[in-house]
Amino acid sequence: MKKISVVGAGPGGLTAAILLANAGYEVEVFEKEGFIGGRTSPIHIGDFTFDRGPTFVNMMYLIKEIFDLADRNLEDYVELVELTPLYDLIYNTKRLTVTSDYEQMISNIEEVFPGNTAGYTRYLQETHKKLEALVPLLQKKMDSITDLLSIDAVKALPELEIGKSLMQKLAEYFNDEELQLAFTFQSKYLGMSPWSCPGAFSILSYIEQAYGVFHIKGGVNQLTQAMATVLEEMNVKIHLNTPVKEVLKTKKKVAGLLLENGDIIYSDDVVINADFGYAMTKLLKEPLASKWTPEKVKKKQFSCSTFMLYLGLDTQYDLQHHTIMFAEDYKKNMEEISDTKILSEDMSIYIQNPVVSDSTLAPAGKSTLYVLAPVPNNFSDIDWPQIKKQYRDVLIKTLESRLDLKDLEQHIEEELVFSPQDWEQQMNVYQGATFNLGHQLSQMMTFRPHNQFKPYQNCWLVGGGTHPGSGLPIILESSRITANLILERDGIKTYPIQPLPKKVNYSIPKVPAYDPTTI
Template sequence: MNKEKTAIVIGAGPGGLAAAMLLAGKGYKVNVFEKQAYLGGRTSQVQLGEYRFDRGPTFLMVPHLLEELFSSVDRRLDHYVKLIELDPLYRLKFGELEFSPSRHSAQTEEQIERLFPGNGQGYRRFMQEEGKKYQRVMPLLQRPFSKLQDYMAKDVFAALPKLNAVGTVYQRLGRYFTDERLKYAFSFQSKYLGMSAWECPGTFTILSYLEHKYGLFHPVGGVNQICQAMAQVIEEYDGHIHLATGVKQVLTKNKKVVGIQLENGERLEADHVVINADFSTAMNTLFAEGELKKFSPAKLAKKKYSCSTFMLYLGVNRSIHMPHHNVLFAQNYEKNVREITTTKILSEDASLYVHNPSALDPTLAPAGKSALYVLLPVPNLTADINWQEKQEQVREAVLTRLEQEPELRGISSAIEEQEILTPLDWQEKQFVYRGATFNLAHSLDQMMTLRPHNRFEELDNCWLVGGGTHPGSGLPTIFESAKISTQLILEQDRSQIQRFKKQKNVVGEEASVWR
């Protein structure tokens, strides 16, 4: 029992890297295996010539949670990454009307009252009531929910009156705001979960609260630099990250995970295996046929999944003078969201998100040029859309919409570099099941103990991190999943050591009697 404990992490996404960093910092011998030739998974970097982009997440909120993650292994986040606070948070466009809130609540309230008369007081109530809810809900996002008894705890009973889990995000916002555009401004964050505000549980109004309370930040070099920083810490603790090294199968014995087999045939043993690969892809591909019962292919197919995204990464040969984050709302936003999530068709009138980080961060594009990131929410691959046929048509529609913005006129002729990522690409190139960019949906029947558990239910010594387990998708909760799972590993190993010591003491006492 004195031997060094070993852990294998499958996938070098943010959850896997966070778990590896925490375990390495606690003395575990850690090896991370990543199928891609680069770090980060959906939070990786895209490089096109001299232009650099975040592949997926571009919003970094509640940085103090990330700082705590680093400090738990005796490191400081600011020694690895420079964060720049954004002010305003973003620009939201409803036709000709522009709303640019900040975390300076007095300024935001004044702007709301000017643009949406009579709603300033509602904003004040939103910040007060949602702040109380956040304080009650946060403890539930920082511990496991593995069995029904986990609900019988003080923090759950304290949170219940504030959870708002029965209603939806949109319904909840009706308590605060009368203007539909303002409701959209505080509900579009449901898209971070890949869900509709008309379906997403009302609990998740805390997402917009977090932005308004704690602000949004840009790491120099992009959000992907958080993954680079964690990888550096892992290596400082003698952990090893193996890129372009795919895992073929998780090895088991007597309902316990004992190691992995790599795609090159090599077999490696470990005390623990942590799975950070896309949840449903991992369940479908990493285990022997018939080994899993609860997460069999047939049962996985019946689960609910998030929407997908159509991505455009554009290297543009001119400076773009627009804010860092921009959301261009469809004229009929509710119809647009319904088409993405329910009827599952491509909207003629669609909302767009435009990220313009090189205006703030000169490391992302050559001087006088811009790295522009454009995201169009679209249905996942359960929709009857042939992306090989539709890709160019959708690209043209997106560019036509961008050309309507004053800062982006003529953008089509200024493109030097371009990459497209469709839902089909998310599945085939990024190994995301059904192209569901935000993983399993966050419906009430797929949350907390009803979500795949951090301690994998079907096999011992197997652990889950990432958006497919509790507490869910989105970077802050993905980091919390790593904290929860690694804490469970530490507790299990401490318990085993204590049992071993007790057994050793008993044997020693029996031997002394015979002497």
């Protein structure tokens, strides 16, 4: 029985630990914090509970599948709440409610953006085919050029939309730029503006509408709590308050972990779930893989950061569970976040108001607001200690004016403000880049850090900084890929991969083939 040490009790590390322990390995998890989940953990402020990071779950079929592989039923551990509608989109003069109900979505689009309903139907039909082609690339290792020449990769190549941006792709379906934006805002969490994001990522919005968006009662943090419970049932030890100082190396193998307290943990394999940039610059320290030296990591493209407000209110507002508010000049806002790296006066904001779906998160008559503003990462050199309070005040005033949240300031009972500097210093997020490495094609598939971190024979990566990428379900998929590579090496039966579910949330009529003159 080989001993495997997992660094980090985030969703990637916990998933890897479950799959490896279930396969018979001796597994231990080492977590620097006193709590489970990393960015997928709860924040308790007074009588209010918040998710620290992810606030919803999509691709629920994949998360259920991971639990199934360990002979567990996800719904024995958590209570799922499917959201209807999905979210409200707030423009300068318009509001669009996005739903996974096809007929209702057609009605909503026709009311706000007339003349675009046929394009929406084609978007659903064609993007499902794109997703079917691309999913196999997200489920298998991508650690060599030969993987790019596989049958699945060759089939998927046309769907990567190389040379076509997400906005250009969506212009094939919709004649209004604001409606196009309704299917693009997810791209900023990949570190890209929709004007530069590859057209392949039109699948992101589609996945939400085709397979639903879910809340977990008590918060998404309950998913990682459920994973910890499964590990407890498996007698896997999770060591909290146990930071790792360094991954010990000997030639082309890792020997184990040096803990901050001076203890040495010898291991046959090490699985790293720490933030990728942090792991390369702090834990591995000058790895043999020359392209990931600290100097070269610094030159990679990283996602934006996020400025967070966690507000416990003594009242409740008339808001959907999720609301996305676009900057009046969204393109300029994206350029300032990703390119010039300056703070936008005209900001985009995401707001979660979960008490409309889950009364357990706040006392009766009260509510929590989770407020996220995408901002430049810490390569910007923004002086957050100097401007943190000022930026917080601007956010509050913007919410009061644009969302008509009257007297919001006066209703705040509890509050936590979290800046990009806090993400870096308190959560070990490299340069505060909350969503890890960007997802440009030059940093995807075989060009992204590999699940087996070569040249070390027994060092493995899971999480948003490795293949296939960031996003909660995709992080879990990275763990299955890594676990299967270890199992395959040791001659143990690997975990199966289920095909994309055929059942989706809509039933739509066939429409004519694409005719550019109709746009």
